[in-house]
Amino acid sequence: MAKFKVLIDPGHGGKDPGAVDNGLLEKDIALKVSLGIKARLEAAYEDVQVLLSRSTDVFLELKERTNKANAAGADILVSIHCNAGGGKGGFETFRYTSASQSSIKLQDTLHKAIMSKLGGIDRGQKAKNLHMVRESKMPAVLTENLFVDVAADADRLKQASVIDAIIDGHVLGIASYLGLAKTKEDKPVTQERDINVPSSWAxxxxxxxxxxxxxxxxxxxxxxxxxxxxxxxxxxxxxxx
Ligand SMILES: [Zn+2]
Known part of the structure; x- marks a missing residue:
């Protein structure tokens, strides 16, 4: 059994598309990023299981999401969103207004890891009275990954390399916060022998x-x-x- 449980919450879904602009739906980006985080985190690190509040395009109430995280006894919760509201765009994260020290540390670790991969405008580590970070019993952070309604950000969100950077940033930050060990990449590979050459002993x-x-x-x-x-x-x- 995995030592750590991570709940990744892809924002919105189903009848709630989230922010929509420039041919982008926030719910689709959030799901794509979340599925990527699960795949890469579980493949690259030992002792971690990623639970998703949703893994398809379905609608969930916010309460259902935090209930799932609390019932599962997740060690951390990360809610994945894209921003809207115009301006210059960029990346920002949210913790609860009276967040625990663990939540503050998770936000700081995650925020810096994502910015290191994503680059661009850093809108900062913020606090807000949001359901997802308030009602979860574990350290929780909500990430706002670029603006769908800012042309430059929307162009970036359409690039696979940018989605990869967002995924990798989350994976790096979560692994760093939890202190996860990398899976062994240098597992001994069975050497195929050349049957035309005799073994040295023979x-x-x-x-x-x-x-x-x-x-x-x-x-x-x-x-x-x-x-x-x-x-x-x-x-x-x-x-x-
Ligand atoms: Zn959202």
Whole structure:
């Protein structure tokens, strides 16, 4: 069982598209980013399980989302959104107005990790009386990943590399906050041997017996069948005679 449970909450969904502009739907971006966070966090780190409040385009009340996180006993909650409201655009995060020290630390770690990957305008680490960060019992942060109604941000949100940066930033920040260990990438890979080259420990014997004519000298690493064995035995018996 995984040591840490992370609840990722893709904002909006179903009949609630969130912010809509420039051909972008906030609910779709939030879901894409959230699914990416789950896939990459679980693949790259040990001892972590990512629960999603929704994994498809369905509508959920805010209460259903925090209830799920609280019931699951999640260690942290991150709610994924995109912004709207014009201006210059950029990235910002929210914690509850009277957030715990853990929430403040989670926000700081996550915010810096995402900015390091995403770049652009940093609108800062903010506090607001939002349901998702108020009603969750664990450290909780809401991220506002660029503005769908600011042309420059919308252009960025249409690029796969920018979505990747948002995903990677969240993964990095969550792993750093929880102190997750990377999965071992250098797992011993079974070396495919070259059957045409004798193993060093057998080389001398192989060459001596080949010289005597018991083997034809080819494919020293290949398995032998019973009929091939019979032929070898026959050659040995003739040699002994
Ligand atoms: Zn939203």
């Amino acid at each position: 080389k001398e014997t192989w060459e001596a017996l080949t010289k005597k004519g018991f083997f034809d000298g080819t494919r020293p690493g290949a398995p032998i069948t019973r009929e091939e064995m019979a032929i070898v035995v026959n050659r040995v018996l003739k040699y002994v005679d």
